[in-house]
Amino acid sequence: MPNYPEEHKNNAQYQQAKRQGYRARSAFKLFDIQKRYNIFKRAFFILDLGSAPGSWLQVAKKFAVENLDKYHDQYYKRDRFKILGVDIKKVSPIDGVKIVRMDFTKEEFQKEIHLYFQGELLDLILSDASIRKSGNKFSDQAKQFNLCYRILEYTKFLKKNGNIVIKVFQGADYDTFYQFMKKKFIVIKSLKPRSTKKKSNEIYIIGIKRR
DSSP states (O other): OOOHHHHHHTOHHHHHHHHTTOSSTHHHHHHHHHHHHOTTTTOOEEEEESOTTOHHHHHHHHHHHHHHHHTOSSSOOOSOOEEEEEESSOOOOOTTOEEEESOTTSTHHHHHHHHHHTTOOEEEEEEOOOOOOOSOHHHHHHHHHHHHHHHHGGGGGEEEEEEEEEEEEOSTTHHHHHHHHHTTEEEEEEEOOTTSOTTOOEEEEEEEEEO
16 A cells, blocks of 8 residues: 655655745745735734644744834734634644644634634634544535634634635535625635645635624
8 A cells, every 4th residue: 555644745845845844835835825815914813723834824924024114104013913723633832833732613712713813803814724534525524614613713813804715615505605695795716726636625715804
């Protein structure tokens, strides 16, 4: 049988990510989304759901730091950023970023949000979270969309005109979920980043400007 971990490590994009200091090639997916839709514009308070291994947190911090200078003007001023990541897996620390190990579908995690952001609304929600695939295409798609609906519950912490990125699986429930998101955001886009494997059914839905 093929050695999948070794095969992954030999992947060119994985090697490129390591050279640039990112923990996984998934960082390039977020860079691609940013390039297309500028989701990090004026983003300082950021929530990342399903953070392991932490590459999206690294990218989020990069843009948040840049934004402190970029958007420090007479119209909009922030003197700090706050980024909160969560995963059921252990995520190695990142300086200046709070990471908690827990199940974000549980109500207790909402208390963590209140405590950390102190009532401030979020500018951006990110989620590269995925269910543990069973190999059954149809049940996996259904479970992933159930998770995505749970993720959308966190838009109550998102400011008006805030953005969200959610990973979904293409399948029977895709159109229904897409239409549901249209009720919550002014603009809805979908993208399969260039760094996504061609055979993968993963795609990202981007909600721009929360209603």
